[in-house]
Amino acid sequence: MSHSSVDHHRLRLVVRYTLLSLIALMFIFPLIFMLVSSLKPDHQLLADTASLRAFLPVGEISLANYYGAFERAPIVLFMMNSLLVTAVTVVLSLFCCSMAGFSFVYLNWRGKSVAFSIILATLIVPFETIAIPMLLMVSKLPWIGFDGLTWGWLNTYRVQVIPFIADGLTIFLFTQYFKDLPRELIEAARVEGSSWWQVYWRIVMPLSGPVIATAAILKFLVMYNQYLWPIMVTQQEQYRPVLVGLQYFFQLNTAWGEVMAYLTLITLPVLAFYLVLQRAFIASIASTGVKG
Amino acid sequence: MKTKIMKNVLLASTIPLLSMGSINGFAATELSLWYHGAGNPVEAKIIDQIVADFNASQSNWKVALQSFPQESYNDSVIAAALAGNLPDILDVDGPVMPNWAWAGYLQPLNINSAAIEDFLPGTKGYWDGQLYSLGLWDAAVAMITRKSTLMEANIRIPTLAQPWTLTEFNAALATLKQTGKYDYPFDPGLAWKGEWFPYAFSPFLQSFGGDIIDRESYQTAEGVLNGDEAIAFGEWWQMLFQKGYSPGNSQDSADRETGLVEGKYAIQWNGNWTALNMLKAFGDDVLFLPAPDFGHGPKIGAASWQFGVSASTSYPQGAADFIQFATQDRYMTAFSDAIGLIPPTKTAAAASEHYRQGAPMATFFELSAQQAVLRPVTPGYVVAAKVFEKALADIADGADVVDTLDNAADEINQDIRRNLGYGH
Numbered sequence: 112m113s114h115s116s117v118d119h120h121r122l123r124l125v126v127r128y129t130l131l132s133l134i135a136l137m138f139i140f141p142l143i144f145m146l147v148s149s150l151k152p153d154h155q156l157l158a159d160t161a162s163l164r165a166f167l168p169v170g171e172i173s174l175a176n177y178y179g180a181f182e183r184a185p186i187v188l189f190m191m192n193s194l195l196v197t198a199v200t201v202v203l204s205l206f207c208c209s210m211a212g213f214s215f216v217y218l219n220w221r222g223k224s225v226a227f228s229i230i231l232a233t234l235i236v237p238f239e240t241i242a243i244p245m246l247l248m249v250s251k252l253p254w255i256g257f258d259g260l261t262w263g264w265l266n267t268y269r270v271q272v273i274p275f276i277a278d279g280l281t282i283f284l285f286t287q288y289f290k291d292l293p294r295e296l297i298e299a300a301r302v303e304g305s306s307w308w309q310v311y312w313r314i315v316m317p318l319s320g321p322v323i324a325t326a327a328i329l330k331f332l333v334m335y336n337q338y339l340w341p342i343m344v345t346q347q348e349q350y351r352p353v354l355v356g357l358q359y360f361f362q363l364n365t366a367w368g369e370v371m372a373y374l375t376l377i378t379l380p381v382l383a384f385y386l387v388l389q390r391a392f393i394a395s396i397a398s399t400g401v402k403g
Numbered sequence: 404m405k406t407k408i409m410k411n412v413l414l415a416s417t418i419p420l421l422s423m424g425s426i427n428g429f430a431a432t433e434l435s436l437w438y439h440g441a442g443n444p445v446e447a448k449i450i451d452q453i454v455a456d457f458n459a460s461q462s463n464w465k466v467a468l469q470s471f472p473q474e475s476y477n478d479s480v481i482a483a484a485l486a487g488n489l490p491d492i493l494d495v496d497g498p499v500m501p502n503w504a505w506a507g508y509l510q511p512l513n514i515n516s517a518a519i520e521d522f523l524p525g526t527k528g529y530w531d532g533q534l535y536s537l538g539l540w541d542a543a544v545a546m547i548t549r550k551s552t553l554m555e556a557n558i559r560i561p562t563l564a565q566p567w568t569l570t571e572f573n574a575a576l577a578t579l580k581q582t583g584k585y586d587y588p589f590d591p592g593l594a595w596k597g598e599w600f601p602y603a604f605s606p607f608l609q610s611f612g613g614d615i616i617d618r619e620s621y622q623t624a625e626g627v628l629n630g631d632e633a634i635a636f637g638e639w640w641q642m643l644f645q646k647g648y649s650p651g652n653s654q655d656s657a658d659r660e661t662g663l664v665e666g667k668y669a670i671q672w673n674g675n676w677t678a679l680n681m682l683k684a685f686g687d688d689v690l691f692l693p694a695p696d697f698g699h700g701p702k703i704g705a706a707s708w709q710f711g712v713s714a715s716t717s718y719p720q721g722a723a724d725f726i727q728f729a730t731q732d733r734y735m736t737a738f739s740d741a742i743g744l745i746p747p748t749k750t751a752a753a754a755s756e757h758y759r760q761g762a763p764m765a766t767f768f769e770l771s772a773q774q775a776v777l778r779p780v781t782p783g784y785v786v787a788a789k790v791f792e793k794a795l796a797d798i799a800d801g802a803d804v805v806d807t808l809d810n811a812a813d814e815i816n817q818d819i820r821r822n823l824g825y826g827h
Contacts, residue, residue: 157657158665183442243485250486265488342475343482346490348441358472359442364660364676 140166145378149176149371156368176368177376180360183369186376188349189356194380196271196352197334203276204330205323211277212285213311217297227286233279239339245274246343266347275334281326288322289315324391331384353377431458431465434721435490437480439708441470445741449734457728464721466492484508491716492725496598497538497706498778498788501530505782505826509535510714513723519730523768525705525775526747531826536709537726539735540744543771544603544703546692547663547677548670549685556582556669560690563769567695569639576648579669589649590668593799594659600792601778603672604640606694606702609776611636615791616815621781621827624815628791629808636697637804644799651799675767679743682763691766694774705775707744745771782825786818 143166148156150172159165180186214220215227249264264270292315300310316323338354345351357377360370385392436454440446447470454466469490471479477499483489484506495503503509511533519527519537528536546561553560558575561567567575579588592599605615612632616624627633643649650658650668663671664684673681681689694701710729712722735751738744739758745767746752757764778784794811798804819825 154661157661160655160657182444246482246486250488263486263488265486339478342479343486346437346471346479346483346488347469355472355475358474361472361474362443364680 142378145371145374149368149375150174151176151368153366153368156371176366176372179366180369180372180376183366184356184359184373185348186356186373189351189353190377190380192268192350193335193337193352193354193377196268196337197331199268200272200275200334201327201330203272204278204281205326207277208281208326209285209316209319209323210311211282212289213315215282215286216289217310217315218307230279230282234283242339242343245340249274249344265344266350268350270344271337271341271350271352274340278330281330284322284326284329285319288319292318321391321394324388324394328385328388328392332381335381431462432718432721434464434466434492434716434718434725436466436468436725437476437490437493438468438470439473439476439494439496441472443742446738449737449741452737453729453734457725460728461724464718464724466725480508487715489713489715491713491718492710492722493713494708494710495528495536497525497528497536497709498598498601498784500528500536500709500711501780502782502785503711504530504535507714509711510716510719511535512537512712512726513719514727518727521749522730522747523705523745523771523775525707525771525777526709528706528709528711530780536711537730538707538709538747539730540707540738541705541747541771541775542674542676542707543705543745543767543775544606544672544674544694545678545767545770546670546690546694547673547681548690548692549688550690551688552579552669553690561692561695563693563766563773566693566701569695569697572695572697573639575670576643576646580646580648584666585669586662586667587648587650588669589643590654590659590662590671591643591649592654592659592672593650593652593796594654594656597792598788600795601784601788602704603674604795605778605791606704606774606776607640607697608633608636610694610697610699610702611639612699614779615787616779616781616783618779621779621783622819622824624787624812627812628794628815629805629812632698633808634804637798637808639697640795641798641801641804645801652796675745675764676743678764678767679757689763691764691770693766693770701774702776703770703774705771705777781827783815783819783822787815790814790818 147166147168148159150168151159152171152173152175155170156165159170164170211230215223249270251262252264254261254264254267254269264273296314296318297310300314305313335352336354337352341350341352341355345355354377357370357373360366360373438450440450450468450470454468458465477496480489480493480495480503489508493509495509500509512535514534514537516534519534522537523541525541526538527534528538550560553575556575556578558578559567559571561571576588579585592603595603601615608614608628613630613636614627614633617627644651650662658667662668663673663681678691694703710726712719712726716722730747732746732748732751732754735746735748736754739746739751739755743757743764746755746758752758752765752768753760756762758768759765779787781787790811794807797807
């Protein structure tokens, strides 16, 4: 390789990494701004927004905004509510949607393609258009619990979980992934006498790590960021999730430092969840790209 | 002997039954109360105190408070109304009240009108000739500036009796602009979106002689939102931004918060809720000035949050009793002292820290009493307000004044027609 072509290669690398770094900074700057601002008093936070100081932990740094945020809203309650609703929905969703996907790919039943088309069609229906009919429905549904038979699901956890267990996107993801698994494995298992349940649980699901991670992350984000539905169905504070809690901070004179402190706190579970599943998530995206 | 035993058994079993009956007979009936102030610890403390005092003051009713964040409160109430899950008592923003009454969320409030005769007009929510809601405070806006700012520029300090005229106000802005000391001489606050626009700026339009809707019939905006006076207002409004007198729609909300204190603006159009901060920043130098008189008298907006009784409650009298209990001077003064809100009565104002005679914010009480104009009292206001907001934002951005106001009037009229006149 000639000297000039090595230089050219290096230059290309420098340009590429500089561009990638700039793009990475664009994504990370808002997070840095949020974290740094959560440590500043309001007057300094507002004054710093016009300069690069907004991204630097300089000036009067303290945890006062965090103390203020905890005084203003029951943050632990909101986070526990969100995490509970999100975790239960994600687990149930992975289970139900993967079984639906399995059924679409491996089982033969009448009307399968029509049912799959209808499920796909739900992807283009915005939630806002069905929110009011759903509200009217859940407000009159029965439930059997410790109190016996009751009517109406408002102000409960189940009203935040059950309507979101099955969704078109997650079923679609599983269906597409299962289609690409080697058919021979499934056929061999069936020949050796495995039931469909055993094929699903012992062969297909253990091979589906990447799609499980992708579906889990996407579902986690949707559920953790729920806002419209909870303000419609939870009138009691004890059931409210984090994003409704964010509204506690917007008053006539908004305490921006406390807003940033609250945002920092509620962002942590999302980051932690992503970090745990990122390898499988990236593998899923990469494999989808290769196969495509 | 057998009969005696039977009697004892009967007596023994009757006593607990009777006592259970007596407990049920005297148990207080629970009334649910929804309030918009979640996240405001100062407000929460006072409203908690009112509820506790009311519950302790009698044995018929027990109020249970549920607080909501203000930003999503209206959505929560509308969703609850659809699901048939409204509380017994709820608070409502004054200009929204007619819509909720018309939509069947509220019922008339059974409080003797003599008992609230001396309340500021903005705190009483009347619709269709009946009282539906009552407020524990009002809010007012004023031209906030510094005495030194006006003195240095040789600008007359206006009074309630002699506010600035249109010519005087325009000249003051030109003079302040010429000093070169300020980014903008006048900050109307376009960084604040939503209800701020009709609340803060429709009084300017009314002072020019126009309005959002014709208040005689409430059936049209034609001629009032796009008449000659409204066009004159629109041209003046656009001039503020074209001549660089005011920051436009892209104003940074941080500048809105701190711009006056930092000296970026000379005069700011802002509410009494910010007055405590201004007093802290400027001390004796601060001035709370009346709105200019643009030809039809100086005007400011009125009506803030008020309590009402839901249409679905089975206990309207208990709900009304609570509201009447809450409107005692001591509670209205407590809200005023803690948050700077305007007490609805002269007696409450006289007892308040900020609004008693000679106190620095007393001007706001007089502004409310003398200049306040209710936003159009119609269920259609909620739509008209959004149309008005968009029109003003467009004009500030340079849209043609006549076309924009014509379109806005048409849009409001269409909405009125679609809703069959909103029951007027």
